[in-house]
Each structure stands twice: as C-alpha cells, then as structure tokens.
Amino acid sequence: MKIGVLTGGGDCPGLNAVIRAVVRKGSFHYGDQFVGFMEGWRGLLENITMPLDLATVGGILPRGGTILRTSRTNPSKHSDGLQRCAANLKQNGCDALIAIGGDDTLSVAQKLFTNGVKVVGVPKTIDNDLAGTDFTFGFDTAVNVATGAIDRVHTTAEAHNRVIVVEVMGRDSGWIASYSGIAGGADVILIPEVPFDIDEVAELIKQRHGRGRYFTIVVAAEGAKFAGTSEKPDDSETDEFGHARLGGIGLKLAGEIEKRTGFETRSVVLGHIQRGGSPSAFDRVLATRYGLGAIDMVHRGEFGRMAALRGNKIISIPLAEAIASNRKVDKEILDAATGILDRLEEKAAG
Numbered sequence: 001m002k003i004g005v006l007t008g009g010g011d012c013p014g015l016n017a018v019i020r021a022v023v024r025k026g027s028f029h030y031g032d033q034f035v036g037f038m039e040g041w042r043g044l045l046e047n048i049t050m051p052l053d054l055a056t057v058g059g060i061l062p063r064g065g066t067i068l069r070t071s072r073t074n075p076s077k078h079s080d081g082l083q084r085c086a087a088n089l090k091q092n093g094c095d096a097l098i099a100i101g102g103d104d105t106l107s108v109a110q111k112l113f114t115n116g117v118k119v120v121g122v123p124k125t126i127d128n129d130l131a132g133t134d135f136t137f138g139f140d141t142a143v144n145v146a147t148g149a150i151d152r153v154h155t156t157a158e159a160h161n162r163v164i165v166v167e168v169m170g171r172d173s174g175w176i177a178s179y180s181g182i183a184g185g186a187d188v189i190l191i192p193e194v195p196f197d198i199d200e201v202a203e204l205i206k207q208r209h210g211r212g213r214y215f216t217i218v219v220a221a222e223g224a225k226f227a228g229t230s231e232k233p234d235d236s237e238t239d240e241f242g243h244a245r246l247g248g249i250g251l252k253l254a255g256e257i258e259k260r261t262g263f264e265t266r267s268v269v270l271g272h273i274q275r276g277g278s279p280s281a282f283d284r285v286l287a288t289r290y291g292l293g294a295i296d297m298v299h300r301g302e303f304g305r306m307a308a309l310r311g312n313k314i315i316s317i318p319l320a321e322a323i324a325s326n327r328k329v330d331k332e333i334l335d336a337a338t339g340i341l342d343r344l345e346e347k348a349a350g
Helices: 015-030 041-046 083-092 103-114 139-160 175-183 198-211 247-259 270-277 282-300 331-349
Strands: 004-006 035-038 047-052 096-101 121-123 163-168 188-190 218-220 265-269 305-310 313-318
Touching: 004 041, 004 247, 015 035, 015 096, 015 282, 047 103, 083 103, 083 121, 096 103, 103 175, 121 282, 121 313, 139 163, 139 175, 139 218, 139 270, 139 282, 163 175, 175 188, 175 218, 175 331, 188 198, 198 218, 198 247, 218 247, 218 331, 247 265, 282 305, 282 313
Parallel strands: 004 035, 004 096, 096 121, 121 305, 163 218, 163 265, 188 218
Antiparallel strands: 035 047, 305 313
C-alpha cells in the first residue's frame, strides 16, 4: 500500500517516534510506501509533500518537534478544502492516510472519512485531554518539564520569602497542572475544571505563612478561571479552529495575590518550553506503540478509527468517540490536587 502521513496542531514530543514506527513497520512488515504531507492539513490541502522512507526516519526517535512540521490549518474553512484533500491523496497514489493530532486534527480526519477517505487517527496532545484514550504521548514529557521548573522555583521562593505562581499549559483541562503540581509539591493547584475564588486562595496563603511557612508555590493551568466571572480570553486572534490564544493567568494571579496578602509575588510562564525538546522514555515507547498500532489498523481496514491506550493495551476506537468531548481531570486526580487545599484548611481549623 501507499500511505500518506501528516502531523497537525501544536508540536509535541514523540511525534517523530510515531512517524518512525509507522514507516519502519510498514516498510519491513508490509512492504508499504509512504508520502509525508508537510505542515499538517496545509500540506494535504496544497499538495506539499516530502519523501518518507527508512532513510528519512533514521535517527529521529529522540528528536522533538516533527520532521513533517505542522500547522493549525483547517481544510473545512477553505473553499472545497475537504475535496481538495481527497483529490491530492488520490493524485499521490495514496490508498490511506494516517493523521497524527489532537481533537482538531482528528475532527478533520473524521470529516474526510465521512467523505470516503480511508483514514486512521493517532492521538496527540500534551494536554492529555483527548477522549477515549488513557494517555497521549507528550504529556509525560510536559509534566517532567513542569515538575522540574517547580522544583527550581521552590528554592528561590524559599530564599526570598516569596509566593511564586507557575503557569502551565492546559486550555480546557488541568492534567499538566494537576500532575506537575502534585509531583512538585505545590501548595495551591488551580485548573480549568474548578473555578477558583481568589479571596479563598489568598486566605489559604496567609494561613500558610501564619504557620511559619514563608513561601508558597501556586501552579495554575493557562485556562484556569476566576469564580463568578464571565471574563473570556481575548478572541481578537484565533486560529482556524476558533481557539483564542491563551496566557496571562499567572501574571494576573500574582498581582491579585500580592494585593490581597501583601506578600511579594512573582509569576513564571513555562509556555512552549513544555512542548519542546526530546521526549521522555515513556513518551518514546508510547508513541512507538501508537505508530505500530496505526499501521496495523490500516492493514486491518479499521478506517475512521483512532489508536487508543486502554490500560496497557493499544486498541482502536471510532474517531467520532475520540472527538466527542474533552477529557477532564478524573475524580481521583482531582481529589489529590484539591486535597492540598483541603489539608491547608484542616490545619488552619485545627
């Protein structure tokens, strides 16, 4: 078979590991040929390709980013976009397409499938918020980076008796904030799933300092929300999937905390540091398994489906199920994260 491959949406540690696994197993086991479409759906829309073979994928396992590059292009927003994508697959002699991306990329894959294109999806998002799969590759790397940063600001916060707010990624879900906050021993963790009362946060910090702890670490997801406000992100700049650019909650939180507590407060925004660089060992293995699963799905004819991790097994699920909703932080992790606040309240009451 001849198979097209693309990576869409934000870059993510482990993308190259998926590409490598697809090409290696496809070449060695099935005798497949591959076409790489550049810059996500833009490459398929505009027929921008690159050779994708064993030589191309040599040595890319530990590399961050994606050799295919990426974009947030949405073919549905372009005139006859889906039809042009299908036509370009046919022009390149592709029998199927493997699309690696998050809910936006996979929503386009689902539309193409309903239009007769043989497509298989691979889940990719450092936010870990894609439904239908237990973990997405890139998440572990992002959590390790964020945890390392929290470890470092602990020492400077303690040395200067400061409150430090660490802003991490997480538009609609707080997986990175929860995991890194727990692992890094943060005192307060704020996530999009639970709007926070800034006065309560300030009071908890004052209680902590009143017990002789003269520094505090606050971890906040970029999508964390103040309770009781209808404030929305600035939508003056959005991508083709309608997402506004987020960021700034850390700085705003720092100002509000300092105003209410009188404690010197600083903010740190990790931003794209979380999604850059070499993938962790866990993500290399998981991404490789997703790639192997995807090429097997193509040869089993399991189109319109996505490779997913359930327990310790790679299975396939319908793309429609994967994109139906964002996966929120589950109760067990939520309890562990918010339990940090509960313990502060219990100690204060005692």
